[in-house]
Amino acid sequence: MAEIFYDDDADLSIIQGKKVAIVGYGSQGHAHAQNLRDSGVEVVIALKDGSKSTAKAQEDGFEVKNVADAAEWADLIMILAPDQHQRSIFADSIKDKLTEGKTLAFAHGFNIRFGYIDAPEGVDVILVAPKAPGHTVRREYVAGRGIPDIIAVERDASGSAWDTALSYAKAIGGTRAGVIKTTFTEETETDLFGEQAVLCGGMSHLVQAGFETLTEAGYQPQIAYFEVLHELKLIVDLMWEGGIAKQRWSISDTAEYGDYVSGPRVISPDVKASMKAVLADIQSGAFAERFIADQDKGAPEFLELREKEQGHPIEATGKELRGLFAWKQQDSDYVEGSAAR
16 A cells, blocks of 8 residues: 655755745746745755746746756756756766765655766655646645645655655645655656556547548548547546546446546557566666667657657647637636537
């Protein structure tokens, strides 16, 4: 059974007694920094000299230091830069500033799990990962709620790293919802697998294949778009609210029966075998090596794949249709699916 922690399990004063540097001021960076500040924590933003994020951070009322100065100043350094940039930022500006007793923190375990970052001895290494985009983390905190976090400790040099991780999670609102204990390895491998096999890779290519199947059979692309992409949100929202069971309860009997008899024809044992191969590449480090090697060369494969996928016909169809809608799509526009009972 997973270990889950809430507000009463965390001591906010621990993180309030530390100086925190947030490296990066993007999606997660702005949310962590603002939530920490609202929780009474002393925060500075660590950015490269000349960063275009500097003006935004200063506009939001934060002091901005270069990364080396911030790392020297801080007791806890939370690295929220993109995975592919963390290694160089750490080597160039953070590693030499990590004196004994400091804490190095991450919101994703990629660089620790695959050995691209190795913290000096005597330094705590922790992970606090909200399971939502940064704007949602901030919005929920302001509303008095929170986003579930997962926390891990790779190195407990001080003997109190877990307490620090829980305190940090409380300061950004995580313990309001619940914080699950994990490991850097489990967080990294499951996160990458979820993205690649289901949430991003699996879902995107399933939608594209469905669109191609309908349009190649002669159906209008606009109708195909509605059936395989537009309505996807309705189904996902129902699953998010109450699991697959609620989604099946909410749709028509026809749709539910089709789920049972046709779903396994699409997601066949061959698909699961492919998923296992994807997981094996993640676990072995093969995916990480391919990604970092490509990034180090200027990301030619990444950029080529991005351009190719952006050229898929479903993108042009969707852009055209969304521009013709008489309303701006918002979550509040959709309560139940078109096939709801």
